[in-house]
Structures are given as structure tokens and as C-alpha cells.
């Protein structure tokens with residue numbers, strides 16, 4: 001592999017090696033050149049206790065928050081920008097539940113928006129949320145800072161969703177999440193993604209959810225994207241996904 005040039009020395013002094021490393025670096029970071037994508041978690045906490053959540057909240061207890069202040073985020077972005085001179089910056093806020101830290105999130109986007117305007121960098125952001133705290137007032141408030149997209153998960157009709165995605169106190173979350181979805185869909189947001197995690201436990205009632213979204217006109221809205229996601233927690237049972245898909249297209 002050395003003879004054929006597949007493996008090269010990490011010594012960059014030699015011209016040929018230096019060229020190789022420059023090419024490697026360019027390819028690795030090419031996506032950064034035009035648009036810089038960042039993911040920020042304002043908190044590890046969540047107000048839900050979904051049956052399939054992969055977050056280990058016990059191990060996160062005591063995890064330090066608040067380390068990434070808006071100023072620190074700005075410093076990082078600025079350093080990256082000096083190297084890559086990207087034209088656009090996109091941040092995804094994720095958690096835990098990012099809307100548990102609304103003020104912090106608002107400060108992040110305010111600071112980044114101002115910086116973007118100064119530097120001529122187009123700033124936009126999206127939020128992945130469980131949907132319980134996305135009040136109309138808050139969403140209206142942050143739209144002006146570049147909110148482009150929100151993703152909210154609804155796993156079925158009331159009975160199904162409440163069983164899978166309850167609040168931490170055990171109360172069902174369907175009513176509040178669904179009414180927020182209906183409200184946000186009417187705002188001037190570019191994209192509202194309604195995600196549904198489908199697995200063996202809720203697949204038989206998927207059609208009822210589709211009927212509900214249809215009844216409430218959500219499929220007719222240009223800014224709404226329905227994103228059913230087949231998830232199978234057991235890698236040993238991938239077969240049902242295929243069976244499910246073929247049944248969906250049966251009728």
C-alpha cells in the first residue's frame with residue numbers, strides 16, 4: 001500500500017505528502033466551505049419520558065450545563081469563519097428538550113443573527129422539539145432571528161401517543177403537542193416537520209394518525225412535511241419494516 005501510494009507518511013515536509021494532506025483536508029471539510037452546520041444542545045434535560053428514549057437521564061444528572069454561553073459559541077463560530085469563510089451558518093438545536101432553555105436559545109440566535117448580519121453570513125436555525133413548549137408567542141418571537149424549521153414528533157392518535165410519549169409525571173402529552181402543531185403550522189415558518197416513529201408497537205394504528213392529519217388539513221399545508229420514520233430497536237427483526245411498507249401500499 002505504501003508502494004502504491006495508498007498509505008503516506010504523516011511527515012508533511014515532503015512536497016508530495018503536503019499535497020496529499022491538503023487534498024485530504026479539502027475533501028474532509030468541503031461541506032464546511034459554503035455552509036457551516038452546527039448542532040447545539042442547550043440542555044440535557046427533558047420534560048418527557050418516552051418509552052424508547054435513548055437518553056440516559058440518570059447518568060446525565062449533575063452534568064454541567066451553561067458551559068457553552070452565547071459568547072463562547074460566537075467565539076467558536078468566528079474562529080471557524082476565519083479559516084473557512086463560509087457564506088451561511090445553520091444551527092440545529094437539539095436536546096434533551098431545547099425549549100426548556102428558551103431564554104438561552106433566544107440569546108444564542110440573537111447573537112448569531114447580529115454577527116451574521118455584520119459579516120454577510122446568512123444565519124438560520126432549526127429546532128428539534130417534543131412540541132410541548134412551542135407556544136405561538138415564542139415561535140413568533142424567534143422567527144425574526146432566522147427560524148427556518150421545526151421538527152415535532154407525534155407517534156399516533158391520542159391513546160397511542162400518550163402511552164409512548166408521556167410527560168415525566170406520566171400525564172399524556174398528545175393534547176398539548178397536537179394543538180401546538182396545528183398552531184405552528186399556521187405561522188410563517190418555512191418548514192414544520194411532523195415526525196412519527198413507527199415500530200412494532202404503534203404500526204397497526206398508523207393509519208388512524210394519517211386520517212387525523214388529513215382531517216385537520218395538515219397535508220394541504222405547503223410548509224408541513226410528514227416524516228414517518230420506521231425504527232426498529234431490534235436489529236435482529238428488520239423484516240417487519242419491509243412487511244409494514246408493503247402493507248401500507250396494499251390499498
Ligand code: SF4
Nearest residue numbers: 046048049050053130
Ligand atoms: S422527547 Fe426526546 S429526549 Fe425527551 S424523553 Fe422523549 S425521546 Fe427522550
